[in-house]
Structures are given as C-alpha cells and as structure tokens.
Amino acid sequence: MFAAFMMNAWITATIVAVVAGIVGYFVVLRGSAFPAHAIPKGAFAGAAGASLLGINTLIGLAVFSLLGAVGIGSLGRRGRHDVVTALALVLMLALGAAFLSRTIEYEPEIYSLLFGEVLGVSTSQILPVAVLGIICIAAVAVLYRPLMLSSIMPEVAEAKGVRGYRIEIAFLLVVALATTVTVPVVGALLIFSLMIGPPAAARSLTSRPILAMVLSVTIALMTVWIAIAASYLYNWPVGFFVGAGGALSYGLGRGWAAWHRAPTSRFPAPPLTAG
Amino acid sequence: MHELYRSVFEPGFFASAQVHVAASIGAAVAIVSAVTGVFTVMRGQSFAGHALGDVSAAGGSGALLIGLSPVAGFVGLGIAGAAVMDMIGVSRLRGRDLATGIVLGAAIGLSALFLFLGTTTSATTGATQQILFGSIFTTTSSTIEAVVILGAIAVGSIAAIWRPLLLSTVSLDIAVARGVRVRLVGLLYMLALAVSVGLSSLAIGAILSTALLIGPAAAALRLTKTVTWALAVSCVIGVLATWLGILLAYDSYYWGSAHQSLPVSFFIVGLIFATYLASGLPAARAVSRRRAPALAQAADRDQVAA
Numbered sequence: 001m002f003a004a005f006m007m008n009a010w011i012t013a014t015i016v017a018v019v020a021g022i023v024g025y026f027v028v029l030r031g032s033a034f035p036a037h038a039i040p041k042g043a044f045a046g047a048a049g050a051s052l053l054g055i056n057t058l059i060g061l062a063v064f065s066l067l068g069a070v071g072i073g074s075l076g077r078r079g080r081h082d083v084v085t086a087l088a089l090v091l092m093l094a095l096g097a098a099f100l101s102r103t104i105e106y107e108p109e110i111y112s113l114l115f116g117e118v119l120g121v122s123t124s125q126i127l128p129v130a131v132l133g134i135i136c137i138a139a140v141a142v143l144y145r146p147l148m149l150s151s152i153m154p155e156v157a158e159a160k161g162v163r164g165y166r167i168e169i170a171f172l173l174v175v176a177l178a179t180t181v182t183v184p185v186v187g188a189l190l191i192f193s194l195m196i197g198p199p200a201a202a203r204s205l206t207s208r209p210i211l212a213m214v215l216s217v218t219i220a221l222m223t224v225w226i227a228i229a230a231s232y233l234y235n236w237p238v239g240f241f242v243g244a245g246g247a248l249s250y251g252l253g254r255g256w257a258a259w260h261r262a263p264t265s266r267f268p269a270p271p272l273t274a275g
Numbered sequence: 276m277h278e279l280y281r282s283v284f285e286p287g288f289f290a291s292a293q294v295h296v297a298a299s300i301g302a303a304v305a306i307v308s309a310v311t312g313v314f315t316v317m318r319g320q321s322f323a324g325h326a327l328g329d330v331s332a333a334g335g336s337g338a339l340l341i342g343l344s345p346v347a348g349f350v351g352l353g354i355a356g357a358a359v360m361d362m363i364g365v366s367r368l369r370g371r372d373l374a375t376g377i378v379l380g381a382a383i384g385l386s387a388l389f390l391f392l393g394t395t396t397s398a399t400t401g402a403t404q405q406i407l408f409g410s411i412f413t414t415t416s417s418t419i420e421a422v423v424i425l426g427a428i429a430v431g432s433i434a435a436i437w438r439p440l441l442l443s444t445v446s447l448d449i450a451v452a453r454g455v456r457v458r459l460v461g462l463l464y465m466l467a468l469a470v471s472v473g474l475s476s477l478a479i480g481a482i483l484s485t486a487l488l489i490g491p492a493a494a495a496l497r498l499t500k501t502v503t504w505a506l507a508v509s510c511v512i513g514v515l516a517t518w519l520g521i522l523l524a525y526d527s528y529y530w531g532s533a534h535q536s537l538p539v540s541f542f543i544v545g546l547i548f549a550t551y552l553a554s555g556l557p558a559a560r561a562v563s564r565r566r567a568p569a570l571a572q573a574a575d576r577d578q579v580a581a
Contacts, residue, residue: 190383246380246381
C-alpha cells in the first residue's frame with residue numbers, strides 16, 4: 001500500500017484534502033454549496049475543450065473555472081444567485097457536450113475526469129498541484145478577515161466598507177483555483193463532497209472558526225486517507241469512498257452535536273427570533 | 276420561397292420518426308418542468324432542483340446494474356433523495372444549501388461506484404456520457420408512456436396543493452399564521468419536484484433537465500407580474516426553445532462539410548440562456564431610466580408622499 005507507485009497518490013491526496021478542508025469551511029459558512037458544485041462540474045467542460053484543441057487539460061480547467069466564477073459572481077449581482085449558478089452550469093456543460101461530440105474521447109478518460117484517478121497521479125503532476133494549493137491557502141489567509149466578516153455579518157461588513165460583491169468574486173475565484181488544483185486528482189464531482197462533508201461536520205462540532213478549520217482539514221484528511229486505503233484493498237473507486245466518507249462524517253458530526261446538547265435541552269433556552 | 280423553406284427545414288425533418296418522438300417528449304417534459312420550475316425559482320430551490328437530477332441519475336445507473344427498469348431507478352432514488360433533503364432541513368433557509376449538498380455528495384459517490392461496476396462487469400460503452408448528458412434523440416417511444424404518467428402526477432400534485440404552496444412560497448409568515456402546514460406542503464412540493472426532475476433527466480438528460488426547470492421559469496418570472504402568467508409564459512418559452520433546439524440540431528448535420536451534428540442540449544441550453552439574459556433587459560432599462568435626474572426627483576417625491 002505504501003509502495004513507491006502509491007506515494008504520489010498519498011502526497012497529492014493530502015494536498016487536496018488540506019485545500020478542500022480550508023476552502024470548504026468558507027463554502028459551508030457562506031452557504032455557497034451550489035457554486036462549489038457548479039464551478040468544478042462546469043470546469044470539466046474546459047478539460048474536454050482542451051483535449052479537443054490538444055492543449056494541457058490544466059489550462060482548460062483553469063480557464064473554464066475562472067470564467068465560471070466571474071460569470072456567476074457578476075450575473076448573480078442582478079439576478080437570483082441560485083438561478084444564475086444553475087444557468088451558468090448548464091451552459092458550461094452544454095459547451096462540454098458540444099466539445100465531446102467533436103472528439104473521440106476515450107470513455108475511461110471522461111470517467112476519470114469526473115470521478116478522479118488518484119491512484120494514477122504522475123510525479124510531474126505533484127508540483128503544480130502543490131504550488132496552486134499554496135496560492136489558494138495564501139489567498140484565504142489574506143482574505144480571512146473581510147471574508148469572515150462578510151460571511152457572518154454581511155450588514156456590518158458593508159458598514160465597515162467591505163464590498164460584499166468584491167469579496168464574493170474573490171472567494172469564487174479561490175474556489176475556481178481550488179477546483180483547478182483538485183479536479184485532475186479527485187475529479188470534478190468528488191471535490192464537492194470533500195468541500196461539503198468534512199467542513200459541515202466540523203461546524204457542527206465547534207463554533208470557533210480556527211478550531212473548526214483545523215477539524216475540517218483533519219476530517220478531510222481522514223476521509224481521503226481512508227478512501228485511498230479502502231480503494232487499494234477492495235479495488236472499488238476512490239470516489240465512492242470519498243462520497244460515502246463525506247456524508248458519513250457529516251452524519252456523525254450531527255449525531256455527536258445532538259447527543260452533546262441533549263442534557264441542556266431539559267432547560268430550554270428562550271426562543272430566538274430567526275435571523 | 277421554397278429555397279428558404281428548404282434551408283430552414285433540412286430534408287426529412289418532418290418525416291423523421293426520431294424527430295417526432297423527440298419533439299413530443301421534449302414538449303411534455305418542457306411543460307412539466309416549466310410548471311414545477313416556477314415554484315423552484317420562487318422558493319430559491321434551484322440547487323435542490325439540479326441536485327435531484329444527479330441523484331436520480333445515480334438511481335438510473337444503479338437500476339441498470341441490478342436489472343431494474345430505469346424509470347424505477349430514476350424516480351425511486353430521486354424521491355428518496357428529496358425526502359432525506361427535507362428531513363435534514365431543506366425547508367429552513369440556512370440549512371437548505373448544506374442538506375442538498377450532503378445528499379448530492381453521497382449520490383455522486385454512489386454513481387461513481389455504479390458506473391465503475393457497470394463498466395467493469397458489462398461492456399456498456401457510453402454509459403457515463405449517457406447518464407451525464409443524455410440525449411433527446413435516443414429516447415424511444417416506449418418512454419413516452421412513463422413520461423406522460425409521471426408528468427401528470429407531478430403537475431397534478433402541484434395543482435392539488437396550489438393555494439397553500441403559493442402562500443407559503445410568497446410569505447412563509449402569513450402562511451404559518453393562517454394555519455397552513457408549511458412543513459407538509461414543503462415536503463409534498465419536494466416530492467413533486469423529485470418526480471418531475473427524475474422523469475426529465477431520464478427522458479432528456481441531466482443538463483437539459485436543469486436548463487428546462489430553471490431557465491424558462493426564471494425568465495418568465497422576470498417578464499410577468501402574476502404567477503399564472505409566469506406559468507403560461509414559462510411553458511411557452513420551454514416548448515419553443517426545445518423545438519427550435521431540435522430543429523437546429525437536426526440542421527447542424529448539414530452545416531459545413533464535416534457532416535457531424537452538434538448535440539441538441541447545446542442548442543436548447545444556448546437558446547434558454549439567451550432568453551434569460553434578454554429577459555433582464557426591460558428591468559435594466561427601467562433602472563437606468565429611473566437614474567435620470569428629473570425622474571429621480573419625481574421618484575423621491577413619490578417616496579416621501581408614500
């Protein structure tokens with residue numbers, strides 16, 4: 001399991017889990033699950049387009065995910081956010097369908113772009129993934145304060161001069177960057193599971209942001225490590241274990257929170273008005 | 276004149292049985308999606324509407340694997356997914372996004388497994404692409420029956436809960452005050468959505484399912500003032516975009532010298548997206564007119580008077 005050819009898988013999966021755990025925390029906090037699903041899935045079309053033109057798929061992924069992020073952010077200003085996200089997603093996918101109709105793409109290749117091929121990562125792929133991952137985390141660190149403020153208290157943030165719209169675009173660009181990093185490794189669809197399940201579980205365990213982020217990264221790491229090990233042992237796709245692990249960790253987190261809060265519920269707190 | 280006609284409708288368009296099936300299934304699905312979609316957009320549940328498409332596609336690939344009928348797989352897992360989303364908290368605004376995400380994540384994991392097992396145990400090439408994109412031209416006339424029955428169920432159940440649904444969509448507080456059981460209404464609506472999305476992603480593929488659910492409804496809601504009108508306009512946009520898309524896809528075979536047609540979903544989505552962008556124009560013009568200084572003063576006076 002720890003043979004030389006598996007080392008690449010372990011290293012890249014670890015980078016991916018750290019990035020997904022941190023970026024995912026803000027995805028869950030801001031309620032941006034839909035863009036976090038739409039950007040990677042739409043970026044898949046970019047990879048298809050790149051293979052049609054015969055250029056590096058990483059470039060196709062980057063172009064489409066950045067365009068998707070800017071499109072969703074700027075159109076969402078005027079229209080309903082979720083509507084715009086849905087329409088941007090289907091537009092990108094339709095382009096992808098058109099690209100694929102023009103190429104003779106090998107079926108397993110499509111499957112691996114969607115569901116990842118962590119066990120087939122080559123050594124040359126590690127460096128770009130690591131660099132982009134570091135840029136991603138650095139961007140989150142730079143944006144940390146305004147991002148936090150505009151996620152939790154948008155009105156206060158506006159009053160303090162934080163432009164909600166700019167932060168939204170900047171955050172979507174970070175998601176796009178994280179997408180470019182992770183899609184070749186875990187696939188367009190599963191990065192989403194990794195960005196939602198572990199952070200959501202962490203959020204139900206603690207309300208302190210830094211601790212929640214640490215927990216989120218820890219749970220994401222456990223999920224991918226267990227997924228790789230299980231995939232190696234049982235020869236089932238990594239994607240299945242990542243998806244199941246994400247949902248399971250959320251379920252356990254919710255269960256833990258409910259069990260933990262049960263004794264206090266005998267003395268009910270005064271009802272809060274919904275905010 | 277004849278030349279023009281010939282260049283718009285390439286030879287054999289009206290005679291093709293494939294086109295007949297595609298046009299009738301497409302129209303039926305477009306209408307069901309348009310009706311459900313108006314509420315989906317108004318309730319801000321586009322994500323759930325899209326996610327249920329992926330969830331039911333996972334059901335479809337599972338059914339393929341164990342030899343069940345695809346209709347049962349698509350609709351069955353879709354309904355189960357909708358129920359779980361509702362249970363986790365799709366009805367509360369803050370938890371909704373997350374609940375949808377968790378269910379979607381689990382479903383994606385399942386489809387990774389089903390597709391993997393499907394491609395290793397049998398030689399069903401193109402299954403991945405079929406599940407992802409689908410194609411309106413590959414539907415057979417035997418699916419028409421399922422589409423019509425399920426579509427009638429979806430539209431019928433929305434009609435049955437019309438008033439409480441509309442009230443709880445427009446104003447949750449008033450609905451609660453009037454004694455509407457909003458949880459129950461929300462759940463029933465989610466189940467109708469699951470049936471509608473399940474049948475559309477079975478019949479026309481996951482991309483078009485989301486496009487026809489959200490696009491026409493969102494455009495119609497921007498163009499009209501009442502829900503009834505929005506429903507009617509949304510149906511018209513959906514059906515026209517579908518038919519025009521089918522025509523363009525059929526014609527695209529004769530474009531250029533490649534003799535390779537482009538996918539229908541590409542054209543339908545393009546038309547819907549353009550319609551949505553165009554539907555924002557009247558409102559944008561109104562805003563810029565209101566910004567004109569004289570009118571702005573008048574508007575201010577009106578506000579003070581009010």
